[in-house]
Amino acid sequence: MAWKRVCSVDGFAANAVRKFTVDGVEVVAVNLGGDFRVIPPMCPHMEEPLGESGLYQDGVFTCTKHLWQWDLKTGAKTGVAERDIKMYRTKVEGGELLAFIDKPLEYEYVEE
Numbered sequence: 001m002a003w004k005r006v007c008s009v010d011g012f013a014a015n016a017v018r019k020f021t022v023d024g025v026e027v028v029a030v031n032l033g034g035d036f037r038v039i040p041p042m043c044p045h046m047e048e049p050l051g052e053s054g055l056y057q058d059g060v061f062t063c064t065k066h067l068w069q070w071d072l073k074t075g076a077k078t079g080v081a082e083r084d085i086k087m088y089r090t091k092v093e094g095g096e097l098l099a100f101i102d103k104p105l106e107y108e109y110v111e112e
Contacts, residue, residue: 002102006038009097019051025104027088029097030056030072037072038088038099044107
């Protein structure tokens with residue numbers, strides 16, 4: 001099993017987007033209001049760091065650089081996004097956010 005501790009959920013504000021390194025793997029965690037998602041640190045569009053440019057509001061996660069958006073409940077693309085966002089499986093146990101990380105989730109980028 002590869003369940004790994006990401007962070008404590010205590011003090012992790014609703015709608016907050018935070019970057020972490022978990023056993024050498026960079027991830028971004030998002031609090032959907034008590035439900036959490038852990039995603040790769042880069043936007044699937046043009047390698048924009050989501051820990052800096054990601055914004056979660058009203059059920060939609062947005063990369064503010066080029067306005068790609070996703071429904072983080074499902075990972076499905078919305079708006080102008082052309083790819084779904086990848087997500088690690090998550091769970092909360094004993095006040096800790098855990099993610100199933102057996103390898104980094106990565107995207108293949110196409111030069112534009």
